[in-house]
Amino acid sequence: MSGRFYRGELASYFEVDKLKRGKQGRVYLAKDQENENVVIKMSKRRFVPITTSSIELSKKINSQVPTSIDSIITEKEVLKTVTHPNIVKLRDTGVKDELPFIVTEYIQGPDxxxxxxxxxxxxxxxxxxxxxxxxxxxxxxxxxxxxxxxxxxxxxxxxxxxxxxxxxxxxxxxxxxxxxxxxxxxxxxxxxxxxxxxxxxxxxxxxxxxxxxxxxxxxxxxxxxxxxxxxxxxxxxxxxxxxxxxxxxxxxxxxxxxxxxxxxxxxxxxxxxxxxxxxxxxxxxxxxxxxxxxxxxxxxxxxxxxxxxxxxxxxxxxxxxxxx
Missing domain, CATH: 1.10.510.10 (Transferase(Phosphotransferase) domain 1)
Known part of the structure; x- marks a missing residue:
C-alpha cells in the first residue's frame, strides 16, 4: 500500500505510511510536493456518483445509516466552512480509485x-x-x-x-x-x-x-x-x-x-x-x-x-x- 500517489484538486501527494485503519476508513501519512507532511483520510467503500439509479439502489438496500463516504464528505464540507487556529486545517480533497479522500495538515503532537x-x-x-x-x-x-x-x-x-x-x-x-x-x-x-x-x-x-x-x-x-x-x-x-x-x-x-x-x-x-x-x-x-x-x-x-x-x-x- 505504501508509495501510492494521490492527485487532489490542488496538488499531488505521495503516501509514506499507514497511520490508522478503522471501521469508517483509513488514515495515511503523506508528503506534498514541497516535501511537507500531510494527513490523508480515505473512505473504505466505493464512491457511487449521485444519480437516479444510485438513489434507487440506496432505497432498495435501505442505506440510510451514515457510511464512511458520508463521514468523509461531511468532514470535507465542514472544514471548508470553518477556519480557526484551534481547528485542524483542510488542505485538499480528491477521489482515488472511486474513493473520496481529504487532505489535512499534519499536527505533530499527541491526542x-x-x-x-x-x-x-x-x-x-x-x-x-x-x-x-x-x-x-x-x-x-x-x-x-x-x-x-x-x-x-x-x-x-x-x-x-x-x-x-x-x-x-x-x-x-x-x-x-x-x-x-x-x-x-x-x-x-x-x-x-x-x-x-x-x-x-x-x-x-x-x-x-x-x-x-x-x-x-x-x-x-x-x-x-x-x-x-x-x-x-x-x-x-x-x-x-x-x-x-x-x-x-x-x-x-x-x-x-x-x-x-x-x-x-x-x-x-x-x-x-x-x-x-x-x-x-x-x-x-x-x-x-x-x-x-x-x-x-x-x-x-x-x-x-x-x-x-x-x-x-x-x-x-x-x-x-x-x-x-
Missing amino acids: LENVLNFYKTTLKKPRLPAQLCTKIGYDICKALEEVHSKGLYHGDVKPSNIVMQGKSSKLIDFGSSGQTDKAYEHYTGTPHFSAPEHIMGCPSAQSDIYSLGITLYTLLSGNTPFIGPALFVVQKQLTDEIPNIREHNSRVKPELSEIISKATRKRISERYESAEEMAEDLQAHLEVEEEELPLFDFEAEEREAVDKITRRFDYEVLKHQTYF
Whole structure:
C-alpha cells in the first residue's frame, strides 16, 4: 500500500505510511510536493456518483445509516466552512480509485487520549493537572465558537479528537458533524461523551458543550463518569446526573468543578448557552496568563520526560490516534 500517489484538486501527494485503519476508513501519512507532511483520510467503500439509479439502489438496500463516504464528505464540507487556529486545517480533497479522500495538515503532537495514558503509565499519575485541563477546555471552546457560528455542531468531542500542539490544542475529526437545526435518525457519536439529546437524535451546539464537559471530567479524574458497555452507558447518560468531579479529584477547585457541572447538566436550558460563555468562565479561572502557562504543569523531572516524548510525537505516535 505504501508509495501510492494521490492527485487532489490542488496538488499531488505521495503516501509514506499507514497511520490508522478503522471501521469508517483509513488514515495515511503523506508528503506534498514541497516535501511537507500531510494527513490523508480515505473512505473504505466505493464512491457511487449521485444519480437516479444510485438513489434507487440506496432505497432498495435501505442505506440510510451514515457510511464512511458520508463521514468523509461531511468532514470535507465542514472544514471548508470553518477556519480557526484551534481547528485542524483542510488542505485538499480528491477521489482515488472511486474513493473520496481529504487532505489535512499534519499536527505533530499527541491526542489527549494518548496524553492521559502517558500520565497513567509512564508518569504514574492518574490524571492531568487542572491548569492544563482548563487551558485545553478554553482552546476547544474557542474552536466550538467558530463551528457553532456556522450553524454546525462537531458531534464527537472527546480526548482522542483533540490534539496537543505546543501550548495549544486542536479539534480534529468532523465526520460526525451536522447542522444544529436538524434532527437525525441515526446516532453517530460516542456514548461515553454524548449528551442525552444527541443520543435521542437531536444534537445541538449545547451537545458539544456537554461533550467537552465530559472530556474535562475524564482528563481531571482519569476516567469517564460512566464506565461499562455502550448500552449501559447510554442508559446512564439519559437518566443519571454526572457525579461531582471533586468526588474523584479533591484538588479540583470549586470554581472549575462548577464549570464542568454546568456544562454537563441534563437539561439543555441549565447548561451554558454558548461555547463563548463557557470560554469566559474558563479564562477567568486560569491562574496565569496564557503565554506564561507551561506546556505541562508539574514537577521539573516530569516535565523533562514529557518534553522528550512530545519531541518524539512524530508519525510513530500518530499511528495510535483514533480518527474514526
